[in-house]
Amino acid sequence: MNRSTLLAIPLFALALAGCSSTGTQQMGQAPVATQPVVVQPLVPTSAQTVQQARLTTSIANGFVDPAALARMSAKDSSEANSAQFYALQFGRPGAPRQWAGDSGTTGSVAVGPYVRVNNLDCRDFTHTVKIGGTDYVRKGTACREQNGNWSVVPGTA
Known part of the structure; x- marks a missing residue:
């Protein structure tokens, strides 16, 4: 088959498809809401959960050796x-997961x-x-609470 035949077949099929309806049909219009509809999610999105948990998860609560914590800057x-x-x-x-802070702290x-x-x-x-x-090495077990926050299980760190 040549190129023009390959192009002509789909165009011919589209033309026939456009001619397939017979007569005219009346279409009804869907009802229009006069007030905007605001949909609130029942469950927080993962982004909302991540943001909340990140704000309240703290390395000071047993995730890092206290001797290291005392030497760490705010950026660390x-x-x-x-x-x-x-x-x-x-x-x-x-x-x-690697991280780097101030003055060579990693x-x-x-x-x-x-x-x-x-x-x-x-x-x-x-x-x-x-x-x-x-x-400075700290090992332990952490659990995600119902509100999404992670906390160290007492006695594991």
Whole structure:
């Protein structure tokens, strides 16, 4: 087949399809709402949940060794907190999430698989902070509460 035949076949089919209706039909108009309809989600979106949890998840609550926490700047704490939250919330087991703060302070957060305990999602974590050549390691288990916040299980860190 040549090119013109290949183009002509679909055009011919479209032309026939346009001729297939017979007669005229009256279409009714759908009712028009006079007031705008506002739909509120029943459940918070994942973005809303992430934002709320990120604001209240704190490395000061057992996620980082207290000796390291005392030496960390505000930027270090912010970066470590963000990495901790995102590792717990979205991290793949065994794939550490790296972070870097001020003056060469670095760290990583590794998480285990999700485990369901008392109707809560829980994960083991290891948070390593490196300050001035010294590694501070904190291991524990964190669970996501009903409101989306992550907290360290007492006695595991």
